[in-house]
Amino acid sequence: MVSNSLSGRAEEAWPSRTYAWLVVAALVVAALVAFIDRQVVAIVVDPMKADLGVNDAQIGWLYGVFAVFYAVAALPIAWLADRRSRKLIIAAGIFFWSLMTMACGVSRTFWQVLLARIGVGVGEATLSPATTSLVGDFFPREQVPVAMSVYQAGPIMGSGVAFIIGGYVLGLVQDAPPLVLPVFGELAPWQQTFVYVGAPGLLLALVFLFLREPARRGGGQGRGGSLSELADFYRQNFKALAMHHLGFLALVLAGYAFVFWSVSFFVRVHGLEASEASLTFGWIFLIAGPLGPVVVAVLARHLSARGAKDANIVAGMVGGFLAIVNIVVIQFAPSAFWAFALYVPAMLLINSPFGIAAGALPVITPPNLRAQVAAVYLFVSALGMMLGPPIAGAFNEYVFPDADGVRYSLVTVSSVFGLLGVVLLQFGRKPYAVSLEAADRRDG
Secondary structure: OHHHHHHHHHHHHOOOHHHHHHHHHHHHHHHHHHHHHHHHHHHOHHHHHHHHOOOHHHHHHHHHHHHHHHHHHHHHHHHHHOOOOHHHHHHHHHHHHHHHHHHHHOOOOHHHHHHHHHHHHHHHOOHHHHHHHHHHHHOOHHHHHHHHHHHOHHHHHHHHHHHHHHHHHHHHHHOOOOEEEOOOEEEOHHHHHHHHHHOHHHHHHHHHOOOOOOOOOOOOOOOOOOHHHHHHHHHHOHHHHHHHHHHHHHHHHHHHHHHHOHHHHHHHHHOOOHHHHHHHHHHHHHHHOOHHHHHHHHHHHHHHHOOOOOHHHHHHHHHHHHHHHHHHHHOOOOOHHHHHHHHHHHHHHHHHHHHHHHHOOHHHOOHHHHHHHHHHHHHHHHHHHHHHHHHHHHHHHHHOOOOOHHHHHHHHHHHHHHHHHHHHHHHHHHHHHHHHHHHHHHHO
């Protein structure tokens, strides 16, 4: 009787499903805004190059430097997220990265834009670790992978919306009278685009101040895991975590290279205007992209229900492999119409592994280490964000310098790193299953 009573109280301690999913919806919007601000640089590549006097490789590093500081800042922020108010950390991050996006728009030199992009990276580093910790305290463990996969729809929709809004704003301001601001002077169309897409985030930051902070589980209020506990966890699960992190890192690198240079692909290979290519690409990304993580999460649950302990890894592998095939086929489409048609399954597939990549970690991680493990993975996967666009840019500049060379760069980068990711995940299947079984015993 006592046991049943305690069990009932434990169940009641979970926040209501309705409120938990409302919080996930707010996090999806935050991730959407983050990716709008992150991706907008890919839309204005050619006008930025002309105004700043830089090449493809340097433009690629505007994404690369973002990723470096995004990854490095996530580690101390994750330590805070395992101990302090996660909603306040997210609110502060949204405000700061939005301000820094607007700062890109008032910058006059390449180095000023680079510094502002560092600020965007530091601000956005608050979101993933704090979200992983929050979701783990809003949902029972078996529901966490689905919740995290739904959350991953935010970044994907944000990427699509970034290209839609960015393309629309760029097309609009190109035909509008010049914008002149006090102190900063006249802003070029690409600069105005940064200012307009960054401003809404300042208001979104206020929303997070009104969310409820859930009770922490499995370690007491505010008791985050120590660095020695984190190190022990990685030692005990080294192969599972190493193959997971490195495998998805390689897929991230291939995916970010592909997405970043997509608008340039349509401009250079198929002769479209950047605003037109951005709008069409954005709508495809927005409609097809969010389906990928959900489809893979459903596949993972189906495999798990059949007893596959490596279901999360297998599902990610399937999505990653099919994405590589689709990317290669796109590069040889005979027209812009057929390229866009092939982008529909490509956007679904290229995004499909990353929800389950994030969702696979909390289910094997002790609750008091979730934010820190998420930050370590974010640090590793951010190397893909850092290296993907500039590696492809370097191929554009030095290996395939012709006007249509971007297609061969994307074939090379996607094939090499995509297949490497799938192979690494294959080696991680059995160790991950062992880690999941250990977590089942630990958590009862």
